[in-house]
Amino acid sequence: MTGLGLILGILCVVLTAVAIVMTTMTVRRMLATIRLGQPDSTRNGPFGRRMAVMVKEVLGHTRMLKWSHIGVLHWFVMAGFGGLILSVVAAYGEVFVPSWDLPWIGHWGPYNLLVELLGLATVLGILGLIYIRQSNHPRFKGRASRFSGSRMGRAYFVEAVVLVEGLGVMGIRAAKYAAGYFDVPTWSAPVAKLIGSVLPAEPALVSVFAAMKIFSAMVWLIVISLNQTMGVAWHRFTAFFNIYFKREEGTALGKVKPMMSGGKPLDFEEADPEKDVFGAGKVEDFSWKGWLDFTTCTECGRCQSQCPAWNTEKPLSPKMVITQLRDHAYAKAPYLLAGGKRDMAGDEIGLESHAGIDVLALAESEKALVGDVIDPDALWSCTTCGACVEQCPVDIEHVDHIVDMRRYQVLIESNFPAELNGMFKNLENKGNPWGQNAKDRLQWTEDLDFEVPVFDGSQDFEYLFWVGCAGAFEDRAKKTTRAVAELLHIAGVKYVVLGSDEACTGDPARRAGNEFLFQMLAQQNVEVLNGVFEDRKVKKIVATCAHCFNTLGNEYPELGGTFEVVHHTQLLNKLVRERKLVPVAPVAEDVTYHDPCYLGRHNKVYEAPRELIESSGVSMREMPRHADKSMCCGAGGARMWMEERIGKRINVARVDEALGTAPTKIATGCPFCRVMLNDGLTQRKSDGLAGEHVEVVDVSQLLLTAVKRGQPAKTAAEPAKEDLSTT
Template sequence: MQLAAIIVSLVLIVVGVALFGRAVLQIVNYMRLGQPVPAGTRTDDPAARTVTVVREFLGHTRMNRWGIVGVAHWFVAVGFFSLLLTIVNAVGQLFEADWILPVIGDWAPYNVFVEFIGTMTVLGILVLIVIRQLSRPDKPGRKSRFAGSNFGQAYFVEAVILIVGVCIFMLHALEGALHHVDGYEASFFISYPVVSALGDLDVSTLQNLVYLFAGLKIATSFIWMITVALKTDMGVAWHRFLAFPNIWFKRDAKGGTALGALLPMTSGGKPIDFTDPGDDDTFGVSQVEQFSWKGLLDFSTCTECGRCQSQCPAWNTGKPLSPKLLIMSLRDHAHAKAPYLLAGGGKTMEGEEKASEEQLAGVPAAALAEAERPLIGTLEENGVIDPDVLWSCTTCGACVEQCPVDIEHVDHIVDMRRYQVMIESAFPSEAGTMLKNLEKKGNPWGLAKKQRLEWLKELDFEVPVVGKDIEDLTEVEYLYWVGCAGALEDRAKKTTKAFAELLHIAGVKFAIMGGDEKCTGDSARRLGNEPLFQELGMENVMSLNAAFGEEMDDDGKVTEESKKPKSAKKIVATCPHCLNTLGNEYPQLGGDYEVIHHTQLLQHLVDEGKLLPVTPVEGIITYHDPCYLGRHNKIYTPPREIIAAVPGVRNEEMHRHKERGFCCGAGGARMWMEERIGKRINNERVDEALSLNPDIVSTACPFCLVMLTDSVNGKKNDGKAKESIQVVDVAQLLLDSVKTPADPAGEPETESEPTPEPVK
């Protein structure tokens, strides 16, 4: 047995290490097929990046959100790397059964560590196996997050971990028996009962058991290594290696998710100048090799855990988009096409083959066939990604927020959309109307710009307008960016008027733009029309910079002499999409402003005592987190604190809230597209809200307000919702409480006394 174990183990070790080394080189070569990224964007602040990797791994900051799953996975992950010396120990035990590691082999702290982590690794993988069985994809509907994952590969990996963990435990116990441990001691604080039982066996039997378990441990470990080396697209195994570089190279060196701003369009690793694009610039992604190397690394890192899928609003309402399946499809396609690309293959923009027949002579037929598949195409076209998958995305960011290995799904989806919109002109027809309205009228509704100021006529106080009542914004503290919805959509205008009235009551000096401003371009950019976003954005940046008193040079850039610090350029917005674009994306265009959401300012005014909610608003309220306020900009507390300050209301959270909040269905330009597949996302969200039997559904976004109101009204008509239920913005709720009610004598409402001084 000893001789057989030695021979088999050594052969497997040599073959496994050689194949694994080759696989690592293959993966590196695959990654190099991707496009470069702008210099410094993925390698800045290496110290912070290293700290982020350590924090995310040792702290399991994403996984631990999932309770017992996170704890179990922590022990499995830590055990995999920290118990590597047990392989060395097992090799030594093949030659000498009672062999231990030099120096640390009989050191109690080391043995305690091995005993504890080894045992917890076994328990951890057993927990994960049970959870996987309880979440099998043969459940009805789409309930399992593992639907579409490779179950055979997962079973193989789980079996390997379980076998190796049991072998580590048994070898440690056999070590104690061979060394005649006859009493409890720290080194065997868990395994002593097994040590005691084994102590009754003779030495020859104990030695044979050591050879058996040592050989089994080594064989299992290196059969696993050989298997994954031969299958480099096995994400459930490779993620344990690739997760570290993928996290290190993430967008934000300090650990933030790849949400908020979209990345500028690049070609060959350089931003595209849309005023004078290069002849060889590529617009968006139409072939897998046009993704950046970070994108290809993302695809290979996917562990198929399905957390993104479980949170995706499109998947949860019967649409074809699963972020997990999309990434898996791109990974499988990239790996299958790689031999063709590594041989010099590839297509030009005109569809001509770059490589000669001689270069492609040795390429496998399967790789050549994969190269002919369109990246975006229907099932009949043998496409890798179906167009319905691409256009189902609301860019809500739930996938990015939940991914434990920091895959940047939204960036990749938008990159593919960009090619479809800009080159193929292939996108939902309704979105075309929105784009035309933006081009011609500067707003998605196509209304005249003079209508942007119509809401002012409904106020009984004056609001200064830049360029009309005041020359610039130096005379006020805030520019209130009303936005297209806030100025032009009837339901959103109620929020606009309520917020303006609250600022007036609190004595805050603010002003608005004069009506010449354009849409920020959020929907155009997320649809994929980057040039239109750039055009709208540049016009707005120039208008804003001028409004803040900054002078422009001949190139349209702010002169150094007139440049003001960011803190002097304060903007408040009621629309999270405007907030995100103004604050996170306009710096890409030369506009650097301090932008806050209206709920943040209102919370501050309440805390300062400048707004006093005194009138009770009776009933149950549930708050819906807008995706672009919550996940994209991490603003969760201010709306809830405002609600808490209003007397009378009782806040009930929906099951999916904050980081796990569920989209209203309007993001990613979906506001302007029909929802023809599956259940409407806004109906799914409202059904969740109605399960609490609320009197008020509140939110803090005009898009969400429209979507939720439409759904609630539909359910009222169908008799599924009580007639008294309201959908309101947090600002409207606060205004109702700040105002004092009319007295019985019929006196008109009066407002709480305004504070004479503005907010400091």
């Protein structure tokens, strides 16, 4: 033991003791803070499945590797952080006695090779991540940087600590070799021995590197203990739990989280606004999982980089929504932990006296969640496309939190964009957002040369064709409905439609925050559908609208309506494979395909529409952003019925991307997308930026054209069914 080693060792022990005490106290405060959120019984078990998913995501880096090179670098750093724990333990011995080694494994070749690889991986990984952060710095890229709005100083601190930790490990090994204490095979420590060959044979150098490693680790713990909102550091611990407690069925895509109160779905018939939680009007109205989400955000900006609102100069950044909620939650926590509570008018009802309450916490308690903490324009800019959720490496549930805040604004505050008033009234009075009469739901059938069977209780059918409001009333979407009906007729598929008995599924109401209206429409539809499928073992529905497809399949089961729901592209693709539809004669057309968010990202249907396009004999060109990185058309989240006054229109931005592939047609598989893309294309044509030959079509129309090419023209007297004899 050297004199320097003794001094450094004592300092390390003292610093470690301080760090452990501070970290323990902070963790206890954080747990108490997270528990301020509402209960959520849906996060319980099954333990085995949840643990398996967590281990797979963490060790396999399945979500991080969506951005492959960054995922690999981050895996190196993560592996070093976890795999070098024993090297920290060894450092406590090495700082006092430079020749000290771990018992049994200290000189074991395979163990030393592992440490060598992890040490190098940590240094190389963090250097790569530092380079990526700097090359994407907001000072160079401005708003286009995914780090815009992130707290860069905190990230620099964490990166510096990781780099020092990695260098400390390699430094200890090299210094031990130089001092003659490192008797291991060269193959297990090639880099350490190479560096050590140029270092002085000074035992004290081992103590210095060991102290450097311990100091950096303990200073890191002390700093983060003083900063509970330092998600870029705390995610090293909280990410495991956030992934473990994510939705049982996977990521927070598809269905929206039910409206909860007291840990249970809210029953509107028994609900009491004075006692029950209606969405999120205060930060404590979010569930404890929401608070864990806020705590875990790393400010990496992946969500922000993919957000269509942020990319068109709107105030919404999913990242900043989460960090703003986090900062507000932790600032208000001391007030809440002391028993503070305010009524709907904002008056204090939880504390008799504010004595002893932190002044900043008291001031935070007076802030309105939407207005003071979250910008209303940011809240209502969300299209609920799910790009943020898809890209988040730690499974934060951005869309659920945004919808919960909308619910409170609509149901309690009655504070929402004026354009939604008309939509809500149309849904309530007419059963569709366009305000059309139910008796007109079959007008789309008038020009067809075959009869569309309307359910009357007597037919034998395989599929119920859910037409949807857009498919029944919107002129452009009617073309899709007709094309699908004709293809089903040609293929000999037995189907029925509901006609005037069909109503809106409630998707725009739910995602606009009007949960009460959604429940009313959904329960009405479930009752009708259960009557249609009564006594049937197989309950198949085919839908052309991606939003109807998602709601019927993912959200109606919670209300007693469990059906087998397929999208029309899936069914048509199946019919092509079975040779019931035979597309022929390829043509010289270039088609680009736009993935509807509620078909692709929310329900993972990517291949069926692409296979149909290819089978239709046209040339397929992908846009730069496609599949799970596809950009939204701008219609989701009830945005189709809201004016877009800030920044560039999302649909125009998407059309510009489509036109970059030089297509003759822009294909999609959702009526909402079709309307939005068509409007964007019309604007670009008026701007002289698109040729008149370009048009927006549904995938089904491409297929119908291809199928009809192989059929002879039929006379007026020939029934459509005769076409099958010629294919």
